[in-house]
Amino acid sequence: MQNNLFIKNKKLNTSILIKKNYISTFVKNIAKKNEKVFCVVDSKIKNKFNFIKEKNIKIITIECGEKIKTIYGYKNLAEKLIKNNVNRKSVLVAIGGGTLGDLAGFVSSTVLRGLDFFLIPTTLLSQVDSSIGGKNGINTTYGKNMLGTFYQPKEVLIDISVLNTLPNKEIKSGYAEIIKHALINDYNFFCWLEKNIDKLLKLNKSILEKAIYKSIMIKLFYVRKDEKETLINSQSRAMLNFGHTIGHAIESHYNYKKFNHGEAISIGMITEAKISNYLGLLSSNELYRILIHFKKCKLKIFDKFIKEKKIINIINKDKKNFNDSINFSLINKIGSSIFYNKLDKDKVYKILQNI
Ligand SMILES: NC(=O)c1ccc[n+]([C@@H]2O[C@H](COP(=O)([O-])OP(=O)(O)OC[C@H]3O[C@@H](n4cnc5c(N)ncnc54)[C@H](O)[C@@H]3O)[C@@H](O)[C@H]2O)c1
Ligand SMILES: [Zn+2]
Incomplete structure (x- = not known):
């Protein structure tokens, strides 16, 4: 497979970029083009990147796992955005595994009736599956992914260099x-x-x-x-x-x-x-x-x-x-x-x- 691969899907209005060692540059580029960027990062991997210093990026770290895909996890993240003056021009970037992607996708699709959303999956599972296709969701007492939407990220970045720390x-x-x-x-x-x-x-x-x-x-x-x-x-x-x-x-x-x-x-x-x-x-x-x-x-x-x-x-x-x-x-x-x-x-x- 070639290193830089760009799959654009007009029908779904999303694109997938496959590129190694590119996460920090990708986020910095988003920050250049947008007024305010909320960057939601899995706490286990936050030290891997060097974009923290950009002025218009607000970093939110979350300790991830299935436990965040709840109504409380949703409230917590959505209200953090609102408290930090999210507006219609703000964008959300999620950097983490499938649990973070599912939660952040749902939050992006509902806060202010929809924010532009970028997804950087960091587990093998999320790179081969959950980051593709625009499904998101959280769990309820009665079952898995019972609350959620179909909401395509604007762009997905698959960077396999991030997998070297994965257990x-x-x-x-x-x-x-x-x-x-x-x-x-x-x-x-x-x-x-x-x-x-x-x-x-x-x-x-x-x-x-x-x-x-x-x-x-x-x-x-x-x-x-x-x-x-x-x-x-x-x-x-x-x-x-x-x-x-x-x-x-x-x-x-x-x-x-x-x-x-x-x-x-x-x-x-x-x-x-x-x-x-x-x-x-x-x-x-x-x-x-x-x-x-x-x-x-x-x-x-x-x-x-x-x-x-x-x-x-x-x-x-x-x-x-x-x-x-x-x-x-x-x-x-x-x-x-x-x-x-x-x-x-x-x-x-x-x-x-x-x-
Ligand atoms: N939306 C969809 O279409 C879809 C499809 C398949 C699965 N899913 C959902 O995906 C979730 C599972 O995703 P997952 O397996 O990525 O779980 P996860 O997000 O819990 O990640 C697994 C573990 O790896 C850690 N981690 C993440 N990136 C790392 C890295 N680079 N190095 C070291 N540790 C890292 C996380 O902190 C976590 O402890 C499930 O909730 C499942 O329902 C959704
Ligand atoms: Zn699955």
Whole structure:
């Protein structure tokens, strides 16, 4: 992949720039073009940058993690902007992982009915997935991402040099979304990942760049076709939810403490691949091949909660559901996915007992 890559999307009115060692320059350039810049930064990485001295940049640091995606996290950030005299010409720049991006995107879309928003994802997960597509949101007691909007950032900067401090657990979490993209959309990419997984997890630059680029392009394919997730076919944006019906239920049940997002959706993907197999959609050979790969990368594959009756109540509130059926994005081959809406609560419970 070339180092400087600029993907402009007129339809979505957003662009993605892939460029190394560029974060400080990028923020300084935004500061040159705008009156006031609110720069919201994950506290773990704030020392990596040198733009703090710019006069019109107000830095806000936040200790990140799923705990900030709450109504309190929202109030806290929104009111900090208001207290510091945010106006319609102010812009917000978020530098952090997916939790910060989701919160800051939601705040940007609602404060003063919408501020221009720039996103600099700093975890592998946020670079390959959450920074792309304009979804944001916070959690409620009743489930994950239940409050949120579709709001495209003006520009996203993907800078892989920021990943060198990311703990291995977070690298694997991001890898879970990469493998998801391969499983739903691209058999050759899956084969390539099987071959290159050791190098990728050691952050080999060219392998990592290719995996990030492929992931972004797969995600963009669905977002371009179905930005607001209204389709109910195999081109629906909901396909990106493979592993997430179960994964979100697990995260929510354990109050976001036992597993990070990637771990929960890894369990979700294996469970949903088993459901696909149970329904006769996915062959046992392919299921086995996926399992082998997950085990090789030490991705999580099981949690006892999937067997509990309570999981059904949580799954029942999933945003994809309608007409009393629980809707899944399933895979019918490695590299191919379908929207499956033929299951009710009892059937799902029965299947979960039998896989
Ligand atoms: N909006 C979407 O389309 C979308 C898609 C996928 C996931 N998500 C959401 O993304 C969230 C998960 O994102 P995440 O995995 O980035 O979590 P995160 O933001 O909690 O980051 C993980 C950890 O890494 C730390 N961190 C961030 N950058 C770092 C760096 N460069 N070096 C060292 N540490 C760093 C953070 O402080 C945190 O402790 C979930 O809430 C999930 O629902 C959203
Ligand atoms: Zn996800």
